[in-house]
Amino acid sequence: MDLVLQLLFTGIGIGAVYALVALGFVLIFRATNVVNFAQGEFSMVAAYLMVVFAVDLGWPYWLSFLLALAGMALLGAIFNLGVYYPLRHRSFLPVIIATIGASILMANSVLAIYGPQPQVLEGWFETPGIQLGPVYLDSQYLLIIAVTIVLVIFNYWFFEHTMLGKKLQATSQDKEMASLLGISVSTMIMITFIYSAVLGGLAGILVAPVLFVSIQMGSTIALKAFAATIIGGFGDVAGAIIGGLALGIIETFGAAYISVPYKDGFAFLVLVAFLVFRPQGIFGERVAEKA
Amino acid sequence: MRLTRREFAAGIAAGVAAPYVLRSANAQAATIKIGMCVPVTGPAAEQGLWAQNGAKLALAAVNKAGGVLGKQVELVIEDDQTTNPGIVLAFSKLAAQSDIVGFLGSIRSTQVHAMAPDVLKLGKPVMIGGTDPTLTHMNNPWLFRYRPNDSYSGRVIADFGVNTLGKKKWAIVHSTDAFGTAGGKALASALEKLGTPPVLDQGYANQSQDFTPVVLAVKQSGADVLGTYFTFENDIGIFARQLRQLGVNIPWVGSPSVVAVSSTKLAGPALYGTYGVADYAEESSEASKAFGKAYRDAYKFAPDNQSGWTYDAITVLSAAINKAGSTDPGKIREAILSTKKFPGAEGEYNFDQNGDGLHGYNVVRNEKGTIVYDKHIEFDD
Numbered sequence: 001m002d003l004v005l006q007l008l009f010t011g012i013g014i015g016a017v018y019a020l021v022a023l024g025f026v027l028i029f030r031a032t033n034v035v036n037f038a039q040g041e042f043s044m045v046a047a048y049l050m051v052v053f054a055v056d057l058g059w060p061y062w063l064s065f066l067l068a069l070a071g072m073a074l075l076g077a078i079f080n081l082g083v084y085y086p087l088r089h090r091s092f093l094p095v096i097i098a099t100i101g102a103s104i105l106m107a108n109s110v111l112a113i114y115g116p117q118p119q120v121l122e123g124w125f126e127t128p129g130i131q132l133g134p135v136y137l138d139s140q141y142l143l144i145i146a147v148t149i150v151l152v153i154f155n156y157w158f159f160e161h162t163m164l165g166k167k168l169q170a171t172s173q174d175k176e177m178a179s180l181l182g183i184s185v186s187t188m189i190m191i192t193f194i195y196s197a198v199l200g201g202l203a204g205i206l207v208a209p210v211l212f213v214s215i216q217m218g219s220t221i222a223l224k225a226f227a228a229t230i231i232g233g234f235g236d237v238a239g240a241i242i243g244g245l246a247l248g249i250i251e252t253f254g255a256a257y258i259s260v261p262y263k264d265g266f267a268f269l270v271l272v273a274f275l276v277f278r279p280q281g282i283f284g285e286r287v288a289e290k291a
Numbered sequence: 292m293r294l295t296r297r298e299f300a301a302g303i304a305a306g307v308a309a310p311y312v313l314r315s316a317n318a319q320a321a322t323i324k325i326g327m328c329v330p331v332t333g334p335a336a337e338q339g340l341w342a343q344n345g346a347k348l349a350l351a352a353v354n355k356a357g358g359v360l361g362k363q364v365e366l367v368i369e370d371d372q373t374t375n376p377g378i379v380l381a382f383s384k385l386a387a388q389s390d391i392v393g394f395l396g397s398i399r400s401t402q403v404h405a406m407a408p409d410v411l412k413l414g415k416p417v418m419i420g421g422t423d424p425t426l427t428h429m430n431n432p433w434l435f436r437y438r439p440n441d442s443y444s445g446r447v448i449a450d451f452g453v454n455t456l457g458k459k460k461w462a463i464v465h466s467t468d469a470f471g472t473a474g475g476k477a478l479a480s481a482l483e484k485l486g487t488p489p490v491l492d493q494g495y496a497n498q499s500q501d502f503t504p505v506v507l508a509v510k511q512s513g514a515d516v517l518g519t520y521f522t523f524e525n526d527i528g529i530f531a532r533q534l535r536q537l538g539v540n541i542p543w544v545g546s547p548s549v550v551a552v553s554s555t556k557l558a559g560p561a562l563y564g565t566y567g568v569a570d571y572a573e574e575s576s577e578a579s580k581a582f583g584k585a586y587r588d589a590y591k592f593a594p595d596n597q598s599g600w601t602y603d604a605i606t607v608l609s610a611a612i613n614k615a616g617s618t619d620p621g622k623i624r625e626a627i628l629s630t631k632k633f634p635g636a637e638g639e640y641n642f643d644q645n646g647d648g649l650h651g652y653n654v655v656r657n658e659k660g661t662i663v664y665d666k667h668i669e670f671d672d
Contacts, residue, residue, distance in 0.1 A: 003507055006537070010503040017500075108332070116336030118525055120557055129536055136537055211500055212525055212557055216334050220498055256504035261467040261494045263504070 002134035007252050013141030015248020016148040020203035021225035022232065022240035023151070024196040030172035030235050031192035032084060034095040038103035040222025042197045043204025046072050047213040048110055050205050051119045061124065068205060069198050076197025080190050088189075103219075111215050123209035144206045148241065151199070155237055168192060224251075227271040233281030242282055246270075322365035323358065323618070325350075325608065326385035327395040327601075328406070333373025334498060334523055337553055338398070338597045343368065344590055345598025345636075346395060349605035352585075359609045360618070366605075367391060375405035382406045386413045392618040393608050395601055397421060398438070399522070401469035407431050415620045416627060418604035420596075422546075423473040427645040433620075435627050437600040437607070438570045438637060439649040441470075441520075441546070445477030447568045447652040447668050448544045452516045453485050456542055456566075462491040462514035464505055464530070466522040474520030474546055482518075490514050497522055502530040506537045519545040521554075528557030535561045542566070550655050550662050552595045565657045566665075570637045571599035572653035574664035582636035593662075596637065603635035607648070638667075 021039055028036045049071045053064030083102045087095045125139040159165035170178040171188035179185050204218065211217055224247055232243025247267050254266030274281060327346055330339035346366060354363050367388065369381035378397055385391055386409065396410070397403050398420030410417045411431050419426060424440040452458050461482055465475030471494065479489055491512035495505050509517060517539075521527045527548060543565045548554055550567030571594065573583040582602055586594040594602075610633070611626035612618060630648070633640040640648040651669030655662050 003511070006507065007503060010501055014501050111332060111336065116332075116340055118337060118528075118553065118557060120559070128532075138536060210529070212528055214334070214525060215332075215336065216498070220500060252501065252504060256507060260504055260508070261496050263499065264496060 003256070005135045007256050008249065009135055009137060009141065011249035011252035012245060013138065013144055013248070014252065015228075015245035016141075016144045017203055017207045017221060017244075018225045018228045018247050019148055019241045019244025020144075020151070020206070021200055021221050022228040022244045023155070023237065024200040024203075025225060025229045026232075026235060026237055026240040027192055027196045027199070029229075031168070031189050032088075032095070034084075034092045034099070035226070036196065037096065037099045037222070038079065038083075038106060039196065039200050039225070040218030040220075041103045041106040042072060042075065042200030042218070043207070043221060044213075044215065044218030045075060045106055045110060045204070046201030047121065047204040047208040047217060048114055048119075049201075050208060051114075051121055051213050055119065055121065065205065069201055072197045072201030073194045075201075076194035077190060079197065080193035084189070084193065085186070107215050107218070116215065118212045118214040121205075121208040121213050138210070140206070140209050147202065147206060152238075152241055159237070164191070224267060227267055229281075230271055231274050231281055233283035236281070236283040239281055239283035246282075321390070322363045323360060323612065324365050324367050324388065324391045325393050325395065325605065326367045326369065326382075326388070326391040328369055328371045328378050328381040328385065328397060328402075329395070330373040330377075331368070331370035333371075333377070334525065335373040335399070338524075338551075339371075339373075341552070341595065341597035342395075342398065342601045344586070345594065345600070345602035346605050348582075348586060348589055348598070349602040349609075353605065353609040359612045360616070364605075364609060371397060371402060373399075375402055378402040378406050379409060382409055386415075391415075392612065392620075393623060394418065395604050396434075398597065398600065399468075399470060400426060400473065403434065404469050407434065410434060416608070416623050418608055420600040420604075421470065423469050424477065425473065427647050432624065432646070435604075435642070435646040435648065437604045437635075437640075437648055438596065439652050440647060441474040441477045443650060443670055444546055444568045444652055445474060445479075445481040446670070447654065448478055448518050448546070449481035449485055449487075450668065451566065451568075451654050452518065452542070452544045453482070453487055456516060456544070458516035458542060459487045460513060460515045461487060461489040461518055462493065462509045462512050462516070462541075463489045463518045463520075464491075464493050464495065464509065465520035466497055466526070467494040468497055468522055470522055471520045478518050478520070489518075495526075497526060499526060499529070502526075502533045503537070505530065506533050506539060509534070510537060510539050515541055517541055517543040517545075519543065519549060521546065521548045524548060524551055524553035524557060527554040527562075531558040531561035531565075544568070547571075547596050550595075550657060551597065552593060555657060555660055555662065559660070562657050563659050567655055567657070567662075568652040569596060569655045569662070570649065570652060571596040572655050572662070572664040572667075575653045575667050576634065576638065578634035579636050579638075594636075599636040603637050603640070603648075606635065607633060607640060 024039045046068050049068040053059045083098045123140040129138040167183045175185050228243035228247045232239025251263050251267045255263035329342050371378035371381045394417040396417045396419040400421035400423035403419050403421040410433050420438050422441045424442040465471040545567045547569050615622035615626040628642050630642045638649045642648045653667045654665040
């Protein structure tokens with residue numbers, strides 16, 4: 001039982017990271033109908049910004065955190081203007097290719113500026129974790145889980161109970177109709193990119209003390225987050241969260257009870273099973289309605 | 292002025308032949324070129340930088356001493372992207388340059404396996420750092436190793452853990468790539484010969500984000516000592532922290548990556564007290580000390596095996612070409628294989644007919660972040 005609890009905690013922790021990045025995927029997909037393959041690089045860039053502010057410049061952690069998120073908001077806006085906006089009237093394929101190109105550009109830019117050395121970023125807390133009976137709770141994972149819960153609540157409130165959230169939803173559901181109703185579609189898409197970049201950045205900053213800060217950190221997480229969005233149902237916010245958590249738990253238990261080397265295999269086995277038997281994902285009906 | 296048909300034909304012939312003549316003349320006058328496949332991008336880009344540092348340091352020393360065959364030596368670098376397809380592409384780009392006389396391949400066994408068929412096809416000497424023992428035993432006469440292979444590291448880890456630390460219940464954790472699998476097997480085999488077969492033999496996939504299942508397996512096995520073969524320092528960092536957090540504090544004797552500069556920095560206190568077998572240990576010889584000093588003077592931080600083996604590879608290859616008196620691949624091969632008692636940063640080189648230059652390992656210990664030399668164990672076989 002101790003083993004199960006320890007694995008469950010770890011699975012939820014790592015799953016929450018996937019969920020945060022998956023959320024960024026979903027929001028952009030809903031707004032633009034394209035997959036942003038640079039979502040993982042948003043996480044990596046934010047983690048490096050934290051290293052620059054908090055480690056290199058020695059600024060307070062909270063200030064570095066806010067500045068890194070502000071930097072990500074700016075990057076999200078630039079990304080929208082430079083990558084999505086010029087191609088907005090083209091089919092989804094050129095846009096997807098452009099996001100892949102942008103992800104390579106971001107990764108190599110950071111490599112050129114900062115070099116290949118992985119960096120250490122300390123966590124928020126002095127104490128690395130707490131021992132609760134037989135289970136060790138890593139404080140950083142606790143923070144990640146807490147932030148994910150807060151974001152789930154915030155997203156629900158934002159999209160369902162604020163005018164801006166409803167405008168964003170209207171834009172994602174039918175751009176022409178939203179435009180006829182006086183909603184500025186381009187502004188809504190800009191806000192979506194900014195919010196997604198901040199979300200991706202938040203995931204990167206939170207996971208950096210656990211996985212270290214490296215050029216590859218974004219792509220590794222993004223691959224799993226992408227799988228999580230498909231499992232949850234592409235385009236569904238709740239699906240991204242559930243998909244991410246499910247993926248984290250499945251791969252952790254799969255590794256412990258079946259095979260460690262094939263840990264990643266379990267995640268993608270589940271992905272393939274969903275693509276074959278339930279391609280619309282767990283929350284597929286809503287996507288079908290939307291289509 | 293009208294051209295005759297003969298003059299026109301001569302003009303065309305001269306025009307066509309000119310680039311070849313000029314290239315040939317240029318080649319005669321140019322430098323001696325050595326190709327280097329190295330990760331500039333990808334997960335091992337950091338180690339790639341250390342490798343380049345070591346090679347460039349040796350190059351500067353060789354050129355300062357008069358170069359090779361009276362010419363300056365030039366390094367031609369290609370990014371292997373830390374992947375198998377990447378190194379195959381990088382090597383093919385370098386191999387296409389006919390004036391490159393020798394190459395530095397990878398420190399990663401899996402990448403050396405990937406490029407080995409092309410090396411055999413090309414028929415020119417390639418220096419490698421991969422430690423999978425089979426690399427120099429697969430009928431490829433063009434691979435020359437500048438690190439001791441893992442049949443030695445496995446024996447040293449087992450011997451040190453069993454006979455010096457007095458531990459009998461071993462858990463082995465290894466990467467499932469070519470290096471990790473071969474290392475894990477070598478350690479298991481050495482332990483069996485000592486009458487202490489491992490109680491756990493656990494593989495993991497590179498670039499894992501979480502090692503909780505591996506740590507729990509070690510904990511449940513009841514092992515009193517841990518032997519590891521990790522490929523990437525990031526993985527060691529995450530594993531070491533989780534190992535200590537989940538309360539596993541048994542002695543740990545690992546392959547060289549456990550005492551590498553990057554691992555020591557990333558894992559911090561989680562690796563304090565860890566033992567490692569290291570091909571490069573600064574205090575192990577006068578040549579190692581000299582390399583350590585030169586490296587620190589040039590780059591302001593301590594070297595490790597990532598730069599040690601490339602330093603030696605350039606030094607030994609240059610000496611071998613001088614000794615051969617020619618850039619003929621066969622003659623260079625013979626000269627490398629006849630290299631004996633050559634003092635290198637990684638140890639004393641005595642090449643055997645398989646292409647293995649080193650036959651022993653140092654045991655070192657992480658003393659609160661400083662890597663301290665313990666002893667050297669050399670083998671005759």
